[in-house]
Amino acid sequence: MHEIPIDLLIIGAGPAGLAAAIGAAEAGVKEILLLDRQDEPGGILQQCIHNGFGLKYFKEELTGPEYAQRFIDQLDVYPQINIKTESMVTKITPDRKVYALNGRSKLNCYQAKAIILAMGCRERPRGAINIPGSRPSGIYTAGTVQHLMNIYGLSPGKEAIILGSGDIGLIMARRLTLEGIKVKAVLERLPYSTGLNRNIVQCLEDFKIPLYLSHTIIEIIGKKRITGVQIAPVTTDLQPVYNKAFLLPCDTLILSVGLIPENELSLMAGVKLDPNTCGPLVNSFYETSVPGIFACGNVAHVHDLVDDVSIESKVAGQAAAAYIQGDKFSSSFFKVNLGRNIRSVIPQYVATNQPTTLYIRTHFPEKGVSLKIGKNRIQQRVVTPGETIRYTLSPEKLKEFTNSITVSLEEETKID
Amino acid sequence: MIETDILIIGAGVVGASIARELSRYELQILIVEKEVDVAFGTSKANSGILHSGIHDLPGSLKAQLCVRGNTLYPKIVEELNVSYKNNGQIIVARSPEELPILKKLVQQGRTNGITGFSELSKEELLQLEPNLSTNLAGGVFVESAGIVIPFDLVFALTENAIANGVQLAIQTKVLNIVYDKKQFLVTTNRGIFKTKKIINAAGLNGAKIAALIGDDSITIHPRKGEEYILDRKLEGLVKRTIFPLPSENSKGILIIPTTEGNIMLGPTAQEVNDSTDLTTTAAGWQEIFPEVKSLMPSLKATDLITSFAGLRASGNTDDFIIAHSPVSRQFINVVGIDSPGLTAAPAIAEYVIELLQETGLQLKEKKVFNPYRRLIRMQTLTREEQEILMKKDPAYSRIVCRCEQISEGEIRAAIRRGATTLDGVKLRTRSGMGRCQGGFCTQKIITLLCEELNILPWEVTKNGPGSEVLTRSLRNK
Numbered sequence: 001m002h003e004i005p006i007d008l009l010i011i012g013a014g015p016a017g018l019a020a021a022i023g024a025a026e027a028g029v030k031e032i033l034l035l036d037r038q039d040e041p042g043g044i045l046q047q048c049i050h051n052g053f054g055l056k057y058f059k060e061e062l063t064g065p066e067y068a069q070r071f072i073d074q075l076d077v078y079p080q081i082n083i084k085t086e087s088m089v090t091k092i093t094p095d096r097k098v099y100a101l102n103g104r105s106k107l108n109c110y111q112a113k114a115i116i117l118a119m120g121c122r123e124r125p126r127g128a129i130n131i132p133g134s135r136p137s138g139i140y141t142a143g144t145v146q147h148l149m150n151i152y153g154l155s156p157g158k159e160a161i162i163l164g165s166g167d168i169g170l171i172m173a174r175r176l177t178l179e180g181i182k183v184k185a186v187l188e189r190l191p192y193s194t195g196l197n198r199n200i201v202q203c204l205e206d207f208k209i210p211l212y213l214s215h216t217i218i219e220i221i222g223k224k225r226i227t228g229v230q231i232a233p234v235t236t237d238l239q240p241v242y243n244k245a246f247l248l249p250c251d252t253l254i255l256s257v258g259l260i261p262e263n264e265l266s267l268m269a270g271v272k273l274d275p276n277t278c279g280p281l282v283n284s285f286y287e288t289s290v291p292g293i294f295a296c297g298n299v300a301h302v303h304d305l306v307d308d309v310s311i312e313s314k315v316a317g318q319a320a321a322a323y324i325q326g327d328k329f330s331s332s333f334f335k336v337n338l339g340r341n342i343r344s345v346i347p348q349y350v351a352t353n354q355p356t357t358l359y360i361r362t363h364f365p366e367k368g369v370s371l372k373i374g375k376n377r378i379q380q381r382v383v384t385p386g387e388t389i390r391y392t393l394s395p396e397k398l399k400e401f402t403n404s405i406t407v408s409l410e411e412e413t414k415i416d
Numbered sequence: 417m418i419e420t421d422i423l424i425i426g427a428g429v430v431g432a433s434i435a436r437e438l439s440r441y442e443l444q445i446l447i448v449e450k451e452v453d454v455a456f457g458t459s460k461a462n463s464g465i466l467h468s469g470i471h472d473l474p475g476s477l478k479a480q481l482c483v484r485g486n487t488l489y490p491k492i493v494e495e496l497n498v499s500y501k502n503n504g505q506i507i508v509a510r511s512p513e514e515l516p517i518l519k520k521l522v523q524q525g526r527t528n529g530i531t532g533f534s535e536l537s538k539e540e541l542l543q544l545e546p547n548l549s550t551n552l553a554g555g556v557f558v559e560s561a562g563i564v565i566p567f568d569l570v571f572a573l574t575e576n577a578i579a580n581g582v583q584l585a586i587q588t589k590v591l592n593i594v595y596d597k598k599q600f601l602v603t604t605n606r607g608i609f610k611t612k613k614i615i616n617a618a619g620l621n622g623a624k625i626a627a628l629i630g631d632d633s634i635t636i637h638p639r640k641g642e643e644y645i646l647d648r649k650l651e652g653l654v655k656r657t658i659f660p661l662p663s664e665n666s667k668g669i670l671i672i673p674t675t676e677g678n679i680m681l682g683p684t685a686q687e688v689n690d691s692t693d694l695t696t697t698a699a700g701w702q703e704i705f706p707e708v709k710s711l712m713p714s715l716k717a718t719d720l721i722t723s724f725a726g727l728r729a730s731g732n733t734d735d736f737i738i739a740h741s742p743v744s745r746q747f748i749n750v751v752g753i754d755s756p757g758l759t760a761a762p763a764i765a766e767y768v769i770e771l772l773q774e775t776g777l778q779l780k781e782k783k784v785f786n787p788y789r790r791l792i793r794m795q796t797l798t799r800e801e802q803e804i805l806m807k808k809d810p811a812y813s814r815i816v817c818r819c820e821q822i823s824e825g826e827i828r829a830a831i832r833r834g835a836t837t838l839d840g841v842k843l844r845t846r847s848g849m850g851r852c853q854g855g856f857c858t859q860k861i862i863t864l865l866c867e868e869l870n871i872l873p874w875e876v877t878k879n880g881p882g883s884e885v886l887t888r889s890l891r892n893k
């Protein structure tokens with residue numbers, strides 16, 4: 001098969017791919033190709049018609065499509081960036097061959113000098129969380145409903161229950177309500193919500209939608225279309241209390257039970273994954289375990305703010321440029337260790353001489369703790385699993401470390 | 417009024433196999449099926465194993481027809497282009513005490529006429545299947561067992577039967593039957609059909625249908641089996657179907673590789689009262705998971721992508737009931753077809769034809785019988801073939817289902833071949849069956865159904881009336 005040579009190939013033209021392309025173009029890459037399987041660039045943002053995007057990056061409040069458009073418009077400035085939509089990458093190899101099916105009847109093979117993985121994530125479906133009961137129609141993931149409503153203009157039902165209090169679930173609770181669909185409850189298995197606090201206030205409290213913490217669905221009922229769910233409170237070790245179960249009728253069940261980075265292609269290329277982020281292990285340059293293959297955005301770890309995606313993806317783009325141009329990066333890295341109440345940190349390897357922003361997620365919420373990184377400790381008002389903690393290590397701060405960096409949350413009194 | 421020689425009630429694997437065999441002859445044949453599509457009964461929700469016949473009691477119809485059916489399959493799947501693999505089965509002994517029971521089972525298999533056994537020491541077992549537990553004592557490999565995609569098989573059988581002149585009436589439920597000694601008048605929700613002979617292949621409703629002509633010799637008691645499916649990324653973890661020793665009422669809880677690279681765990685075997693109870697339960701999973709994990713310790717609950725349940729239509733004799741009805745010899749019961757009914761189906765069809773001949777049916781072979789069903793599966797084509805097809809029809813280059821990589825062309829073809837619902841498309845193409853379970857492609861498939869069938873989005877159903885997936889448009893309210 002004829003191979004098309006290309007300097008930089010980026011898989012996915014969501015906010016991550018777009019920012020990475022611009023970062024690479026600014027850094028002097030001559031030929032950049034963005035491939036996306038959808039029919040327009042912008043990724044998941046195109047269906048996020050609510051606002052709240054860009055406060056950090058553009059210092060103004062934009063909707064998802066507006067935020068994406070800011071980047072799409074910039075592409076005109078860089079003729080070296082080429083974008084092909086309706087192009088689905090089906091295979092990549094460790095030596096950076098990329099196979100893509102082009103929606104206009106062609107199978108192409110590219111040989112890239114560098115690749116950036118920016119495939120985003122997908123939602124966890126019902127089967128993955130194994131809810132017992134029947135299998136009627138009327139059960140959707142939150143993102144599917146968002147797509148059906150915001151892109152197709154179709155209504156999923158009349159009375160909905162939402163399982164999971166992640167951000168997409170919360171945003172959909174408001175969206176459904178605004179369209180006249182009754183949201184009877186949002187259920188969360190944990191004793192706290194996994195979404196951003198601002199979304200709980202703006203999407204549930206403002207609309208008086210009840211949030212049942214420590215509750216889950218133990219059975220789905222309905223033969224053809226869903227007619228209701230059996231709900232039960234859960235104990236502290238998350239076991240349902242069956243004798244306290246009650247029935248809530250509904251004709252629609254929306255699942256917002258987690259996002260999974262889409263790393264099937266990454267695995268094909270031999271990229272090593274981090275079990276905590278479910279994305280590739282990366283260093284300060286967003287380079288994966290395979291030289292010349294980079295990863296950024298939701299494929300690397302699930303972000304709560306798109307602004308962070310844009311910032312890190314620019315770094316990835318610049319690093320890919322340096323790789324293509326033959327510049328040597330730092331070859332020594334500090335491994336990041338996870339300490340008390342830390343679920344994940346990205347990047348997992350910090351270059352010893354490179355200013356690096358750490359994105360940190362906690363296991364459980366708590367108050368009155370300090371983030372401890374080496375000698376530095378930063379007081380946190382509250383931490384929750386739904387909100388990323390950011391911390392930038394300057395070259396100055398990096399000097400104190402010798403071979404690894406441990407990140408932890410410590411109760412204030414315990415800090416020496 | 418439609419008049420036929422033979423009316424078959426039920427388009428499961430049994431009805432469809434009989435129809436296809438009969439379509440070789442000069443006969444008017446009609447299949448009536450109450451659901452919106454074929455294969456929507458038990459034939460879509462089972463383990464998909466083509467059993468060897470080792471488990472069945474010597475002398476039973478089950479043993480005879482399972483062994484025979486197993487040998488008929490390679491030709492059928494070849495002709496009909498059905499996903500099939502002769503992967504073999506391994507029955508394991510968990511402890512040295514179980515080894516003698518295993519020996520007895522092999523003896524039973526020999527009596528049933530099966531060949532191709534190999535007894536496996538613990539070491540040989542692990543050599544064949546390195547991911548099995550190191551605590552097992554040994555096993556036996558049976559070569560002839562295979563796996564098939566059961567609904568694909570039923571779609572293929574019906575399509576091929578239709579191509580050879582059989583008529584199919586879907587959404588046609590048999591409500592009443594009157595016999596006037598010359599012919600049957602079959603009342604359905606879609607009118608009355610006249611027929612000389614009836615084949616009762618109505619699965620779970622087999623007893624009810626027999627009762628319509630006053631035959632109350634049959635009872636059916638539904639036995640539920642839950643199955644759980646794991647992500648395709650585990651492909652290769654196990655190659656052969658793994659069985660423990662059989663239990664009192666089932667072949668045990670199994671680890672089943674599918675032809676498409678998934679792994680399936682199950683089934684349970686639980687008597688239920690409601691013949692429409694297809695729920696999965698927390699208890700079912702709690703029964704299955706520890707059991708399979710003890711056979712293969714690396715299995716993880718986090719690799720689950722979906723689950724389902726099927727109902728075995730077990731009869732009152734512990735064997736298949738395939739016979740002329742005591743009420744009329746023109747009415748043939750093919751009921752109580754629980755496991756291994758899928759495997760036995762082609763042999764059941766042969767057997768039923770013999771019964772028909774006993775009542776004087778004259779069989780005259782058609783001059784032309786087309787045994788083939790052709791189907792485009794992009795994934796199985798060579799690169800060159802794909803290129804040619806995509807040039808001819810670019811719809812084959814637009815991927816709709818990302819996880820299973822199914823193209824728009826394949827989905828449109830499935831709708832033209834008879835799919836009218838989301839489940840119909842899913843079962844024919846695998847779109848929506850992968851790890852995201854339709855999260856990304858459902859919208860697109862709704863659009864394609866609307867375009868091909870000329871219907872509105874809120875008329876699209878999951879599996880027939882009552883299972884509409886959307887309620888209305890948000891625009892121009």
Ligand SMILES: Cc1cc2nc3c(=O)[nH]c(=O)nc-3n(C[C@H](O)[C@H](O)[C@H](O)COP(=O)(O)OP(=O)(O)OC[C@H]3O[C@@H](n4cnc5c(N)ncnc54)[C@H](O)[C@@H]3O)c2cc1C
Binds near residue numbers: 038045298
């Ligand atoms: C419902 C929802 C609400 C959100 N709300 C907010 C908010 O209010 N504020 C905020 O700041 N952030 C919000 N976010 C977060 C933010 O939108 C995401 O973090 C961001 O979109 C991630 O960008 P990405 O480029 O990594 O992924 P995506 O936007 O998912 O883009 C990935 C792209 O890659 C393509 N792709 C994947 N695989 C392939 C392949 N094999 N071949 C070709 N193309 C491929 C996909 O089609 C897609 O276009 C929200 C996210 C969601 C899902």
Ligand SMILES: Cc1cc2nc3c(=O)[nH]c(=O)nc-3n(C[C@H](O)[C@H](O)[C@H](O)COP(=O)(O)OP(=O)(O)OC[C@H]3O[C@@H](n4cnc5c(N)ncnc54)[C@H](O)[C@@H]3O)c2cc1C
Binds near residue numbers: 458464620
């Ligand atoms: C969990 C489980 C696992 C199994 N595993 C295996 C296996 O691995 N290997 C194997 O060989 N076998 C297996 N079996 C058994 C196998 O699935 C069945 O034997 C087989 O599918 C029966 O096919 P059928 O055509 O008789 O029934 P069905 O597929 O149920 O078909 C009967 C049809 O009749 C229709 N019908 C009913 N009433 C009416 C009416 N009044 N009017 C019109 N139509 C009507 C129904 O809608 C249905 O489509 C398994 C079964 C279960 C439940």
